[in-house]
Amino acid sequence: MLGLVLLGILVLTIGGCACVVWAERGGPRWVRGVATVTLATGELVRITHRHRRRSLNRNSGDSGGDSG
Template sequence: MVGLVLLGVLVLAAGGCACVVWAERGGPRWVRGVATVTLAASELVRRSEKNRRRSLNRTTSDGE
């Protein structure tokens, strides 16, 4: 079951990346919408990872 969920996430990510490339080349409106959602989701993941690393650095430096 977990494998199917991971496969689904992989398919969605690959489809989102394909839409980003297609939108850059002037795809239809729905492709540009999917590309916008994909780029926004990637930005959220990037920011959350950056914040997580910062909080881990503060935790390790507080313990010393």
């Protein structure tokens, strides 16, 4: 079941990337919409990852241990 979910995410990701490339070359309106959603989702993931990483660094610094 988990493999099926991961496969679905992979297919959506590849399809979204293909739409971004197609939209750059002047694709139809629906392709530009999918490309916009794909780019916005990527930006959201990047912001979330950056926030989470910053939070982890702050928490590990509060432990008092020397981490490197």
